Amino acid sequence: MKKLYIPYNQKLIEVARENRKNPTHAEKKIWFRVLKSRQFENYKFIRQKPLDNFIVDFYCSELMLAIEIDGDSHVIRQEYDVLRSEKLKAYGIKVVRYTNNDVMFNIEEVYQDLKEKIKKIKPYRQKHDVLQN
Secondary structure, eight states, X not given: OOOOOOOBOTTHHHXXXXXXXXXXXXXXXXXXXXXXXXXXXXXXXXXXXXXXXEEEEXXXXXXXXXXXXXXXXXXXXXHHHHHHHHHHHHTTOEEEEEEHHHHHHOHHHHHXXXXXXXXXXXXXXXXXXXXXX
């Protein structure tokens, strides 16, 4: 099956690499407790993925799903976040957002919420298989 290619700004590769080396506490927690090594519903998530002119915190290409962990800086960047989400949505990417506090103090609720949201998403491979038949 051919994967859907989402273009990205090559200049963001090094920035994403640095972000992976220096995750926030919330990013680290959701990565190790929920997303790493296909432990979440057997889907592969990657950290700090460049997409278009943005870097998303976590991305699953099979689900076309980006997960963003919003820290304090996002309070003043809400317009930018909306624009970014709309741009990613134009590629067919669903963006799910959690706050640092959600992840740090309610990780089980985040897990359950994400599980419910993923149930509603048809994986890209299934969408692609339907189109082929």
